[in-house]
Amino acid sequence: MTGRELTGLCLTWPDAYEDYPFGDEWAVLRHRGTHKIFAMVFEREGKLLMNLKCEPMQAEFWRKVHPQVTPGYHMNKTHWNTVDVNGGLEEETLRGMIDHSWELTAPGLPARKPPKSMVPSMRAWGLHQVTTQALAATLGRVRAASPPAWRTGFSRSS
Numbered sequence: 001m002t003g004r005e006l007t008g009l010c011l012t013w014p015d016a017y018e019d020y021p022f023g024d025e026w027a028v029l030r031h032r033g034t035h036k037i038f039a040m041v042f043e044r045e046g047k048l049l050m051n052l053k054c055e056p057m058q059a060e061f062w063r064k065v066h067p068q069v070t071p072g073y074h075m076n077k078t079h080w081n082t083v084d085v086n087g088g089l090e091e092e093t094l095r096g097m098i099d100h101s102w103e104l105t106a107p108g109l110p111a112r113k114p115p116k117s118m119v120p121s122m123r124a125w126g127l128h129q130v131t132t133q134a135l136a137a138t139l140g141r142v143r144a145a146s147p148p149a150w151r152t153g154f155s156r157s158s
Contacts, residue, residue, distance in 0.1 A: 048086050059080070
C-alpha cells in the first residue's frame with residue numbers, strides 16, 4: 001500500500017479531510033467539524049507508518065499481539081500507536097485500528113471522567129489536587145507500606 005492509497009482509505013470515513021500542517025511528508029487526517037486528528041501518515045527509514053489514537057489498554061494489547069505496532073512516534077505513548085502499514089498487518093485489522101481512532105476523536109463525544117465511585121475516595125485523600133507524578137509516587141509508597149484494604153478487612157469508607 002502506498003501513502004496516497006492509505007490517505008485515500010482514511011478519507012472514506014465520514015467528514016474526514018486531509019491536512020499538511022507539518023510539511024508535505026506528514027499527511028494529517030482530521031474530523032471536519034472539530035479538526036481533531038485521528039490519523040497521521042508518514043514515511044520514516046523507508047517504511048510507511050501511521051499514527052493512530054487508541055484507548056490505553058487496547059494500545060497495549062495491539063502492541064503485544066502485532067509486532068508492526070509500536071508506541072506512537074512523536075506522540076503520547078499511552079494514547080497513540082504507530083503502525084508499520086506494509087509490515088504484514090492484515091488490512092481488516094488496520095481498518096479496525098483506523099475506525100477505533102476515528103471513533104475516539106469523533107465530534108460530540110463527552111470527555112472521559114473517572115467513575116463516580118472513585119471521586120469521593122479521591123477527594124477524601126486529597127488526590128484530586130495532586131499531579132500525576134505525585135499520585136503515582138504516593139500510590140507506590142502506600143502500596144509498599146501497607147497491604148491492600150481487601151486483605152486486612154479495613155475499609156476507608158467506615
